[in-house]
Amino acid sequence: MPRLLPMLLRSSLLGLLAGLAPPLWAADDAALFSAEGYRLSQYRSPTPTSAEHATTLDTAALQQLLQRQPHARLIDVYRRQWLHGQFIEDEVHANLPASLWLANTGDGRLEPMWQVYFASNLQRVSQGDPHWPLVFYCRSDCWLGWNAVKRAHALGYDNLYWYRDGIDAWEQAGLPLQRAQPQEFP
Numbered sequence: 001m002p003r004l005l006p007m008l009l010r011s012s013l014l015g016l017l018a019g020l021a022p023p024l025w026a027a028d029d030a031a032l033f034s035a036e037g038y039r040l041s042q043y044r045s046p047t048p049t050s051a052e053h054a055t056t057l058d059t060a061a062l063q064q065l066l067q068r069q070p071h072a073r074l075i076d077v078y079r080r081q082w083l084h085g086q087f088i089e090d091e092v093h094a095n096l097p098a099s100l101w102l103a104n105t106g107d108g109r110l111e112p113m114w115q116v117y118f119a120s121n122l123q124r125v126s127q128g129d130p131h132w133p134l135v136f137y138c139r140s141d142c143w144l145g146w147n148a149v150k151r152a153h154a155l156g157y158d159n160l161y162w163y164r165d166g167i168d169a170w171e172q173a174g175l176p177l178q179r180a181q182p183q184e185f186p
Contacts, residue, residue, distance in 0.1 A: 106144025
């Protein structure tokens with residue numbers, strides 16, 4: 001019996017600590033998202049398998065979509081350094097052919113100028129049609145495309161696609177990429 005008491009205490013203490021662990025982890029995860037549900041940091045980390053309000057595509061499904069709906073717009077939201085009112089080319093960036101690169105619009109928090117940049121470019125490429133097919137992407141394990149889908153839906157677009165593994169999957173499939181420059185900032 002004397003040996004049983006320390007084992008019960010240790011077991012109870014471990015159970016108590018285990019009971020505390022989920023709220024601590026949940027608090028850490030909560031700090032990654034805004035109240036509106038946008039991912040705020042650690043953009044290059046594992047993503048969910050789907051994005052609400054969008055159809056998730058792999059490379060074959062994207063190719064099929066582009067054959068069925070050649071007017072679908074590919075929108076790259078990969079980040080580009082912005083300094084003193086201009087994009088700074090700190091690395092060569094290539095994306096899928098015929099893509100519109102709306103750099104920095106997949107961030108979790110957008111300053112009003114970036115929100116206008118995003119909204120006005122979507123308005124232009126969709127010809128004002130909220131049903132226009134829009135495909136958002138970045139790289140694999142990148143939350144920027146996921147955020148952009150959420151943001152486009154908030155603007156009223158409803159024919160949304162998320163090419164989850166983006167540029168990396170396209171390149172791994174041996175498909176061509178093109179050197180890209182971000183859409184000019186107004």
